Amino acid sequence: MSQAVNVNAAQGEKLIFEQGQPGRANSYFPNGRTAAEFLPADLLRAELPLPDNSELDVVRHFTRLSQRTFAIDVGFYPLGSCTMKYNPRINEAMAALPGFRDLHPYAPDDLAQGALRVMYELERALSNIFGMSAFSLNPAAGAHAELTALLIAKAYFSKRGEGKTRTTVIVPDTAHGTNPASAAMVGYKVISLRSDQRGRVGVEALKAELGDDTAVCMMTNPNTLGLFEDHIAEIAAAVHAAGGLMYYDGANANALMGNSRPGDMGFDLMHLNLHKTFSIPHGGGGAGHGPVGVAEHLVPFLPAPTVTRDADGTFALEFGAVDSIGMMRSFWSNFAHAVRALTYIYANGGEGLTRVSQLAVLNANYVRAQVKEFLQTPYDEPCRHEFVASAQDLKRETGVKALDLAKALLDRGYHAPTVYFPLLVPECLMIEPTETESKETLDGFVAALREIVETAKTDPDAIFAAPVNTVVGRIDETRAARQPDLRFALRPFEPSTGSGQA
């Protein structure tokens, strides 16, 4: 099948379900017996409606799909709050070592000492870098870690007899969107706190919300505006005085290493997104890894299992903690990611990690200093690892919105920044360059954004039309939501039957 048949501008790459013919099966397995020789017929499925494709056609299909996908390996990806740094390939090589890849989770501890050591050393390193007493590697991602941490908080208050009375969680408007959703999954009521004119949590405004119903205050520092919460020590003291716990959302931890530690700021609980700060590939939206760190008084509540080390240096999985909230997922951790993160930590060392955060802040400020020449940058002061610009004035002058700027960047070979988040800045673009980008790349991005803004003033229609250089143009999202087409039907235009055959 030639490419001209399979790919055309109107149809793109055909679905795997529209390709293949019976009899194109690959010979991966011997063809011997049938299921009916082993099981009664009424336990077996009648149909297995999956296409058979030759391996070559499978290779071409997924290679073409990859070519229709933007990634860090393709170009600059300044997606704010996502820390799209380079993913070193040594990480992949280490995670793929047979001793890690093929190790079964129920392997006896004495035959899995290398894996347990990876988990133990990663846990120790993270505790050190962020100033916590201990970390659990159990949670799978950031949001999962938030849920874990709030369950720990709930267990802690229950143990103290305050489980029924401490029912509220305070979330500033500079926090991440997952925070309120996580709080709701633990039955907490969410109090949203407006930031002050400096883009920070105001100590007095916070105090007004604190009381004996306060369970947790969830913050990120630097916050989603890229600003350091310089009153964090007072904030933590106020929350603690009210009997509450401080929670640190580690999505922005790439700004902090070797400079300041959440544990020293007074946070009792925190999570990390190892797929952000510790260079694990994002993989198109996961798998991530979201370890949860705690201060001393919360260690007994960590999820199971934890990794212990005996006096003789033997490691073991420990499931027995009586106050543990229990397990959060099927097995112990996203272990392959623990290997990647530990590899990254040992590749950089303490000084290297410190340098990572310094350069992340430098790169963000370097871009910010130039972007402010042609876009508004609210909160006029140096940023940390990311900053927020606003297209509000540009929109007023030309009608061109943040979304239009984002689409025009795609045309010029750059991924767009995060747009319309945080919600408190209108028409915002949240830009996080990371430390792994060169000055030349940053200069190219700034020049492209500058050119787009200038074009918006002279020829806004050219920007409204963007993107034009991508494989598809702007997509009808309303239609996608109103007429959901969420899987390929065997026979087109037939309503679902509930059997999966439609």
Next chain:
Amino acid sequence: MLRVVGAASLDELVRVPDAVAIAGPLDVPPALPEMELGAKLRGYAARNTAVDYISFLGAGAYRHYCPPVVMSLAMRGEFLTAYTPYQAEVSQGYLQAIYEWQTYICRLTGLDIANASVYDGATALAESAIMTVNATGRHAILVSAAVHPNYRTVLRTYARGLDLDIEELPIDADGRTDFSNLDARLADKRFAAVVVQSPNFFGCVDAPGERVQAAVKSTGTLIIGVVAEAMSLGALAAPADWGADIAAGEGQSFGNPVAYGGPYVGFIATTKEHMRRIPGRLVGRSVDNRGNTAFVLTLQAREQHIRREKATSNICTNQAHCALVATIYLAALGATGLRRAAVLNLERTAALAATVTAVPGFSRAFAAPVFNEVVVRVPAGATAAQVLAELQTQGILGGVDLGRWYPQLADCILLNATEVTTVAEIDALGAALARFAAQEKSALHVASR
């Protein structure tokens, strides 16, 4: 760059108030050059000697053959280093792959809608339980004791957050869920869902029959069908065929390595009726402004970044790359390959059961038909732990000790065989068990004299 920024030094740029500044340098070992780093980590990996043993470990994590083409494609940098496809115009390839994953899961489970993935099988169950609570307004879940113990543990952990009651259905003498008292349990209509797993934790096919399905549905209770071994879907009836309103499963077996427990890939599929209650990302097919077919994240009004505390779940990052691996694996195998692999699992497990039960004193604990796992009772007077320890000295990981979760099964081992289990390995196990049985017998002789 500092000049453009207007800062005198890096230190000035990153300065924080003294009260929260770090006291000294990070206590992390100095940087290692890549060559030495590789040697260090290879040394760690070499200490995981379990990978050199003959293994019959399963219990929720399964070793299967993965054609090299799968990882060769999945590890392409465009897939590996993309993020959630927020900018659809430059993410059509990944979006299409997720749409294909959703289609595969629908066809394998027989249901209408599948999401872009959740963390793993256990969290798929927990999130599904929350869906049924939201759908019914009830706050209790009835779960079979034959559901994977870790899945039940995770369900209980999540349930504490929402103050849900979790109750269990017992196991019958054949190794399946005991539904005999079901009508009485359901009578007061307080359960949002009944949770069954098939094949269940003991490997037994445990799909509820029509009478049970009708009894559950007549009380307005939903059925969550758990599939912890996705390979079984190549042979066994789909969850929709045994009444599941929601299928919650683990897709690790589709090309993802066991990797000491993760990352794996959970899936949730359901009927159209519950489409807007499903957690996590969904990819939909639409059109662009040029009339092209185009893919995009859709129904985001369910999600945390829009609805905040009213979202269906807090899930954000999922397991996209593991789902991609599974999608490529399914594309490469096709129906023919998946059927053949599933049949090989049945065949090797039948051989395993026959070999083990041919050894005097070893017997099948349960009579129900199995997919690729079997529960074996060890000789009277011995414990599962003793047998496993003896096997380990002979280079064999003989399965998991069920006494860890089921005190009444402390003399039982759960063994797994898949298409990668060889006849020679099964024979080696048989020989080792025969030696154990012979030693036990002579030891008993000594003791009785």
